[in-house]
Amino acid sequence: MEEVELSAVVAFGMEAIVVRELRALGYEQAFVEDGRVRFRGDLSAICRANLWLRCAERVQVVVGEFQARNFDDLFDNVKELPWEKWLPVDAKFPVDARCVRSEIRSVPNTQKMVKRAIVERLRKTHSRHWFAETGIEYVIEAHLLGDRALLTIDTTGDGLHKRGYRRFMGAAPLRETVAAALVKLSYWGRDRLLVDPFCGSGTIPIEAALIGKNIAPGRNRHFSAQDWPQIPQALWAAAHQEARDLEDRRSFAMPIIGTDRDREAVKTSKMNARLAGVETDIHFERKDFVEFPTNRDFGVLICNPPYGERMGDEDEVRQLHHDMGELLASLDTWSLYILTASERFEREFGKRADRRRKLFNARIPCTYYQYLGPKPPGMAAAGGEEADSENGQESPDSD
Structure with a gap:
């Protein structure tokens, strides 16, 4: 089965715990970097990580990573990524962005640029000029840290802290x-x-x-x-x-x-x-x-x-x-x-x-x-x- 690169988004202080959780699941090559733990596995890893991770916030597919000092770099590199592998022709794909210590500072412009680049790629691979986006949703995140850009697709949906059992909450709930x-x-x-x-x-x-x-904490919810x-x-x-x-x-x-x-x-x-x-x-x-x-x-x-x-x-x-x-x-x-x-x-x-x-x-x-x-x-x-x-x-x- 094909291997994919994945990223578990992690809150500050939880990184080492999530590394241990992933290794307990059999994903030995798990490494911490900048609020996330990167690991590799086949497609079943997406299912198992979402079901079992207790202390991570979400699981993402890593589509690509590259250097981007300006919007031209960002557009050109996003366009080269294999989006057609993940996005069907009718996919709905909103783009979120985060810019941290980057020369590219505008979040709205980053979102627009990434979206344009993905559409440009899909036009060529799907031989279409217009996309209705009426199908399944794939939430894309462009995370810019310094001069590095990481492009991911969320596999989780509602954060992993939402186990499905806490329908009743007190005044100051603990996640x-x-x-x-x-x-x-x-x-x-x-x-x-x-x-x-x-x-x-x-x-x-x-x-x-x-x-x-x-x-498994995710046994009673949908991803x-x-x-x-x-x-x-x-x-x-x-x-x-x-x-x-x-x-x-x-x-x-x-x-x-x-x-x-x-x-x-x-x-x-x-x-x-x-x-x-x-x-x-x-x-x-x-x-x-x-x-x-x-x-x-x-x-x-x-x-x-x-x-x-x-x-x-x-x-x-x-x-x-x-x-x-x-x-x-x-x-x-x-x-x-x-x-x-x-x-x-x-x-x-x-x-x-x-x-x-x-x-x-x-x-x-x-x-x-x-x-x-x-x-x-x-x-x-x-x-x-x-x-x-x-x-x-x-x-x-x-x-």
């Missing part, structure tokens, strides 16, 4: 891709207790359950490339069958727990978990954080507490961090993972993190504070380096 990253960057394993005391819409517990049961005639439906069917075969249907040793003081948030979490097919694996409960202390040892806390840029008063957030530090201080066998936009978190929490990692939740810059805790006795795979291999997790970095 599913970010929630999955928080779990993958922790030392949680399916035999350890996991608690999110600020569960909101339930995204962190749900993503943890999907990871723990090896459920743009499913409509493409270039990709046989048999490949999509095989990818979905593979996903079903690889699901781990065993119950967790302990249920994942999500709590929130908001009654509607707990109700929303339960509905989302049901839509995700993991409602029996998660226990949601209405509970204020001050009720959090537990007599269980070696648990894992992963949370995204409220922070002032999205909700809550700044003084309330400061007090919350102080209360968290006091209430969690006694849990000396626990591993704590806390994502927040607050730059004062460690000072207000009262303890310096073992590791920190910069991440973005949508466009909000955040820090993931990691308090690693000791390994559970006799459970090395759930509390140390072995967990990274088992769950496809990345050992967290310090900043």
